Amino acid sequence: MANSYFTHLECSSGCGAGPFDPRETHFLCPSCKLPMLARYDLKAARAWKRESLVDRAPNMWRYRELMPLLPGDEAVTLGEGFTPLIHAKRIGATLGLDRLLIKDESLNPTNSFKARGLSAAISRAKALKAQTVFLPTAGNAGNAAAAYASAAGMRCEVFIPSDAKQPFIDECRLYGANVTLVKGLITDAGRVASETAKPQGWYEVSTFREAGRAEGKKTMGFELAEQLQWTLPDWIIYPTGGGTGMVGMWKAFSEMEAIGWLASGQRPKMVTVQPEGCPPIVSALSKGAETAGTWENAHTVADGLRVPRAIADFLILRTIRESGGTAIAVSDAEMIEDMKTLGKLEGVSAAPEGAASLSAVRKLVADGRIKKHETVVMFNTGGALKYLDLLH
Numbered sequence: 335m336a337n338s339y340f341t342h343l344e345c346s347s348g349c350g351a352g353p354f355d356p357r358e359t360h361f362l363c364p365s366c367k368l369p370m371l372a373r374y375d376l377k378a379a380r381a382w383k384r385e386s387l388v389d390r391a392p393n394m395w396r397y398r399e400l401m402p403l404l405p406g407d408e409a410v411t412l413g414e415g416f417t418p419l420i421h422a423k424r425i426g427a428t429l430g431l432d433r434l435l436i437k438d439e440s441l442n443p444t445n446s447f448k449a450r451g452l453s454a455a456i457s458r459a460k461a462l463k464a465q466t467v468f469l470p471t472a473g474n475a476g477n478a479a480a481a482y483a484s485a486a487g488m489r490c491e492v493f494i495p496s497d498a499k500q501p502f503i504d505e506c507r508l509y510g511a512n513v514t515l516v517k518g519l520i521t522d523a524g525r526v527a528s529e530t531a532k533p534q535g536w537y538e539v540s541t542f543r544e545a546g547r548a549e550g551k552k553t554m555g556f557e558l559a560e561q562l563q564w565t566l567p568d569w570i571i572y573p574t575g576g577g578t579g580m581v582g583m584w585k586a587f588s589e590m591e592a593i594g595w596l597a598s599g600q601r602p603k604m605v606t607v608q609p610e611g612c613p614p615i616v617s618a619l620s621k622g623a624e625t626a627g628t629w630e631n632a633h634t635v636a637d638g639l640r641v642p643r644a645i646a647d648f649l650i651l652r653t654i655r656e657s658g659g660t661a662i663a664v665s666d667a668e669m670i671e672d673m674k675t676l677g678k679l680e681g682v683s684a685a686p687e688g689a690a691s692l693s694a695v696r697k698l699v700a701d702g703r704i705k706k707h708e709t710v711v712m713f714n715t716g717g718a719l720k721y722l723d724l725l726h
Contacts, residue, residue, distance in 0.1 A: 337382065338398070338405050339374040343545055346371045346649055356404060359462050361543050369542040369646050371585070372402040372549050376592040384595050387560065392416040394450055394553035400589055402454060402549045407461040410486045412443040414453050415553055419561045419711070424679040425692065429699050433709040435567070436676075437554065439716060440683055444477045444505070446638075446716030447551070451578055452478035454550030455539040460486045464537035468493070468530075470516075470523035472575070472637040473502030474716050479539055480511035491536060493527035495519060498637060501720040519632055521642055541576035542646045551579040555586030558711060559596055567602045568708035571694050573687040573715055574606040574615055574661075575641035577650035584653040602711075604659040606650060607694040609634035612642060613663040615650055620661075624648055635666045635724055636686040638715065660703075664693035670724050672696075676714070685721050688714030 342353035343360050351365035353373070363370055382399050390396040394415025403409060418438050426434035439447035452475065459467050467483050468491035469475060476492040483490035490511040494503060495518060506513050514530070516523040524540065531538065541547060559566060566587065572580055584604065590596040606615050611633040618626035626647035632640050644650060654661055672689035676682040691712035698704040718725075
């Protein structure tokens with residue numbers, strides 16, 4: 335049985351509330367209503383050596399010691415994580431890059447990186463004896479929530495914009511979820527979800543509304559380090575809606591430094607990619623703002639990036655600035671073209687969100703920001719199969 339160094343939850347804003355007992359159910363900070371993060375005894379965790387990973391199963395729970403489970407809790411897993419890190423030699427050659435790598439999250443259960451966050455969130459919900467979980471979704475998170483709730487023997491209530499692609503809606507139902515269609519954007523779905531769920535006492539697994547999803551996504555950072563022989567790339571290019579992965583990976587790098595798995599001072603530049611029709615983080619960064627507010631009239635073919643407001647916007651912006659990174663907006667046309675490029679040149683099935691990473695790399699190379707010899711990891715966050723209509 336692996337050790338658990340999970341000790342408490344704390345507010346991400348530094349408002350001073352807490353610490354909060356992880357054996358009790360907590361969502362947003364009761365004081366400032368901002369996200370809470372899982373914390374660990376990192377001093378004690380220095381006894382955990384990375385050599386212990388050698389014989390472990392190739393999934394994200396190989397890092398269980400720094401995951402939000404207490405002794406006796408069981409992970410709800412479908413084998414998520416430890417996705418391939420592919421050397422994109424052909425695309426790299428067209429861009430003049432020696433070390434362009436693709437972290438291919440499409441090979442997770444339910445075909446996207448959302449599997450990581452929802453595996454952790456629903457594991458935590460199960461440990462806290464929740465019976466029904468709920469969330470608003472643009473698509474992939476709902477699919478993952480439905481699948482992991484099914485595996486956990488829990489009910490799942492999904493609230494999704496009525497104009498979402500039919501494959502997302504159908505897949506939620508495939509795993510037994512009850513689907514409510516909501517007119518508007520994911521923010522509207524979130525409002526209806528909260529109004530419906532509150533009187534029922536359902537357990538919320540929305541982005542940054544509980545501590546598990548960020549912890550599941552942070553394992554992408556652990557994996558990158560392990561797959562690169564305990565080094566980190568020069569750049570991480572990451573399509574950003576709610577930003578759980580950006581914040582989670584930055585947290586992972588900090589934790590690995592604290593327990594002695596990584597040398598300090600080698601963190602990558604973190605790059606947020608958003609669509610031109612919904613770029614709240616790009617806009618806030620360019621203005622020097624600490625928060626992003628709500629983007630009006632959000633529109634894009636990349637459903638997962640049509641997020642007009644991120645509750646953790648201040649954490650995303652802090653991550654970009656601390657890393658010396660940036661935020662880039664790309665067009666829908668660029669994303670669709672790069673879906674085709676990833677398929678034709680590398681055999682990678684990429685949704686427009688994942689293709690946005692390649693579109694951003696092109697801009698950074700053209701601007702002279704990314705250099706030929708640097709190691710660049712771009713994230714393909716999900717597969718193309720639910721978006722094939724865009725290729726006609």
